[in-house]
Amino acid sequence: MRSYMDVVEEVRRLVWPRKLKLFTAGPVACFPEVLEAMKIQMFSHRSEEYRKLHRDTVDRLKDFLEARNSTILLIPASGTGFMEASIRNAVSPGGKVLVTVIGAFGERYREVVETNNRYAVVLRKELGEPVLPEELDEALKKNPDVEAITITYNETSTGVLNPLRELAKVVKEHDKLLFVDAVSAMGAAEIKVDEWRLDIVFASSQKAFGLPPGLAIATVSDEVFERAKKIPSRGYYFDLLLLKEYLEREWSTPTTPPIPQIIGLNVIMRIVEKMGGKERWLKMYEERAERIRRGVVELGLELFARPGYYSPTITVVKTPPGISSTDIYEYMRKRGFEIAKGYGPIKSTTFRIGHMGYIKDEDIDELFESLKLVINDLKLRQSRGNVDG
Numbered sequence: 001m002r003s004y005m006d007v008v009e010e011v012r013r014l015v016w017p018r019k020l021k022l023f024t025a026g027p028v029a030c031f032p033e034v035l036e037a038m039k040i041q042m043f044s045h046r047s048e049e050y051r052k053l054h055r056d057t058v059d060r061l062k063d064f065l066e067a068r069n070s071t072i073l074l075i076p077a078s079g080t081g082f083m084e085a086s087i088r089n090a091v092s093p094g095g096k097v098l099v100t101v102i103g104a105f106g107e108r109y110r111e112v113v114e115t116n117n118r119y120a121v122v123l124r125k126e127l128g129e130p131v132l133p134e135e136l137d138e139a140l141k142k143n144p145d146v147e148a149i150t151i152t153y154n155e156t157s158t159g160v161l162n163p164l165r166e167l168a169k170v171v172k173e174h175d176k177l178l179f180v181d182a183v184s185a186m187g188a189a190e191i192k193v194d195e196w197r198l199d200i201v202f203a204s205s206q207k208a209f210g211l212p213p214g215l216a217i218a219t220v221s222d223e224v225f226e227r228a229k230k231i232p233s234r235g236y237y238f239d240l241l242l243l244k245e246y247l248e249r250e251w252s253t254p255t256t257p258p259i260p261q262i263i264g265l266n267v268i269m270r271i272v273e274k275m276g277g278k279e280r281w282l283k284m285y286e287e288r289a290e291r292i293r294r295g296v297v298e299l300g301l302e303l304f305a306r307p308g309y310y311s312p313t314i315t316v317v318k319t320p321p322g323i324s325s326t327d328i329y330e331y332m333r334k335r336g337f338e339i340a341k342g343y344g345p346i347k348s349t350t351f352r353i354g355h356m357g358y359i360k361d362e363d364i365d366e367l368f369e370s371l372k373l374v375i376n377d378l379k380l381r382q383s384r385g386n387v388d389g
């Protein structure tokens with residue numbers, strides 16, 4: 001068969017007609033080592049080699065997430081798949097869940113609860129605010145009959161990181177199950193599954209691990225599996241007991257896993273180790289986030305999140321008065337930078353700078369040079385009464 005490599009170039013031109021540096025909310029730019037490893041030819045997920053890969057990846061994740069007493073599940077889905085799995089497997093039909101909402105992804109958890117015929121009791125905060133432990137305590141005192149609590153660790157729409165460690169302590173004082181949406185936190189914010197006693201923590205591959213989308217990564221406690229045994233209709237695809245059975249029997253999954261993403265995750269876990277371990281890796285994220293926040297403030301712009309609760313993975317910025325966030329986004333794109341538009345109810349009043357995945361310090365400096373020019377130019381046009389972009 002003749003080689004058709006020229007079509008690869010055709011597709012590349014389709015999706016990457018020109019160079020863009022990504023500061024997105026996800027998918028994010030992948031690490032070059034990951035992209036290289038994902039070229040490895042495919043093989044059977046029922047082979048000995050696959051089992052070794054799966055087992056090694058799970059072992060490394062257990063260290064990274066400090067989850068020695070939990071089961072790590074890698075499933076072919078985006079993070080929302082696991083959100084659904086948590087409700088279907090660990091809350092009885094018609095049962096109550098306390099859903100904490102600090103933004104659009106907390107609202108999504110509520111929708112997942114309700115569309116799966118469970119009942120959501122909502123603790124909702126003003127956008128930009130975290131949930132505070134005393135508020136959670138009060139909500140749990142008022143609703144002692146909830147079966148579980150959901151928390152968005154990092155709210156990607158507002159750039160707020162919830163104080164998970166403290167919130168988890170409150171949940172456990174009330175002896176409830178805790179499900180954590182760590183989609184845009186895992187890999188960048190500290191997570192100690194055993195010590196904080198987190199029952200379900202899930203994430204998506206296309207965020208802080210800097211991988212392509214398609215893989216959900218989750219930890220599940222023994223208590224959740226016990227609960228699942230009593231839930232009558234867990235379905236098939238997201239049945240946690242079936243997933244556990246396959247993991248224990250053959251270090252694999254009931255359905256075909258996204259092997260390239262798992263190879264990529266394994267590569268990232270090895271990079272973390274070579275870099276000097278989890279602390280060093282998390283510090284990289286912390287330093288990057290600080291650099292970006294400093295850049296925003298130096299431009300005279302305002303951060304959206306409440307101080308002290310800033311996200312390590314995404315910075316949400318208030319759009320200057322009279323300027324449209326879409327104009328900022330489009331103008332930055334023209335200059336070679338893909339940032340993220342505002343999300344949910346604050347879509348038009350904020351824009352977002354994602355800091356996950358493969359980003360170099362020089363790229364951050366260049367981003368701010370451009371952002372300065374863009375904002376000044378848009379302000380000038382606005383003062384001249386011309387905001388057409």
Ligand SMILES: Cc1ncc(COP(=O)(O)O)c(C=O)c1O
Nearest residue numbers: 078079080105154156183184204
């Ligand atoms: C906090 C949070 N939860 C859930 C999701 C949904 O993730 P996915 O699209 O991988 O299902 C996202 C995506 O941005 C997110 O940021």
